[in-house]
Amino acid sequence: MPVITNIDDLKRIYRRRVPKMFYDYAESGSWTEQTFRENSSDFSKIYLRQRIARDMSNRTLATKMVGHDVSMPVALAPVGLTGMQSADGEIKAARAAETAGVPFTLSTMSVCSIEEVARKTTKPFWFQVYTLKDDDFMRRLIERAKKAGCSALVITVDLQVLGQRHKDVRNGLSTPPKLTPNSILDISTKWRWALEMLGTKNRFFGNIVGHADGVSDPGSLASWTAEAFDPALDWTRIRHLMDMWDGGPVILKGILDVEDARAAVAVGADAIVVSNHGGRQLDGALSSIRALRPIVDAVGDRIEVHFDGGIRSGQDVLKAMALGARGTYIGRAWTYGLGAMGQKGVTSALEIIRKELDVSMALCGRRDIHEVDRDILLVPEDFEGRWATN
Secondary structure: OOOOOOHHHHHHHHHHHOOHHHHHHHOOOOOOOHHHHHHHHHHHHOEEOOOOOOOOOOOEOOEEEOOEEEOOOEEEOOOOOHHHHOOOHHHHHHHHHHHHOOOEEEOOOOOOOHHHHHHOOOOOOEEEEEOEOOHHHHHHHHHHHHHOOOOOEEEEOOOOOOOOOHHHHHHOOOOOOOOOHHHHHHHHOOHHHHHHHHOOOOOOOOOOOOOOOOOOOHHHHHHHHHHHEOOOOOHHHHHHHHHOOOOOOEEEEEEOOHHHHHHHHHHOOOEEEEOOHHHOOOOOOOOHHHHHHHHHHHHOOOOEEEEEOOOOOHHHHHHHHHOOOOEEEEOHHHHHHHHHHHHHHHHHHHHHHHHHHHHHHHHOOOOEHHHOOHHHEEOOOOOOOOOOOO
16 A cells, blocks of 8 residues: 555545546546636645744644534535445545544435435535426425435535536546446456445435436436526525525535625525536636635625635645635545545545644644634735726
């Protein structure tokens, strides 16, 4: 087993062990992938301010996200198809999050169902939904999440129209994978992954197949998905979806603009996530880290602002917190760990993030995550998306 020191170490193992179509699903964006790349690379344009001769004993990363105690300001973001990155992947990730004391967010497009994850875990997790047209399905889905004990609802609001991800189109992405000469050849070299998949019954979208009208098998899923998302989504519709939930906080994920953040405050959300869907929707949009501070300045005292996009290290978490985020989400970082080593890999990803966050915070002269502020950063004046829009 190679020595694991950072998230890139996990990514290299992940690439070797998981079929190409699922690796590409995680490691890609839409169109030219500009936003996907800049989500990560823009962190390197922000510098940390080193401080010395300060008492750095008794450090703590513990805080709260939407009223929930967390051991560090990090949640596992909702990621679809993770049960295809590793057999029963959502269960493995949820268990790792439990042990680490951080929230796990289950995607509607998970392979393991809400009920299956709830049966195999001991603590409440968060549940993510899309803005779909079918009210009856949405009500039943949300009721299932409440019955399973989910403690927060995350509504993804930036998927009215699906951005084109060229790699997914070329690979013929599907769950389970379609058996073509290319996919068979690829899977034959990923024997560990294939053996694990043969040992589980969870190979389809467990929250949808057998639950959505007209979706009784994987073959009928593609046509349902093509018609499911609501292109007529507006803030009245978002309020309607929020009203279906009374099981705890509501978080709106996919806010990238100050005006949309203000609208989220007006509609009554408990928190927003500054996010561009991992660069998988509007290519050419600002990186999440560039968009963060203007949104915090506009609404941060009226709503809890979380951050998602491009985090690959604890230093990235520290920079987002210093720019005003109250919590952060990792998606690809934990997916790399899952595909590399299953539950152990997700645990490893979280341990890497935790250690890097703790050490970097100390070297910046802070010993409590609540003391982290913009004073620990050196940020270029033109960095934060303050451009004319006319």
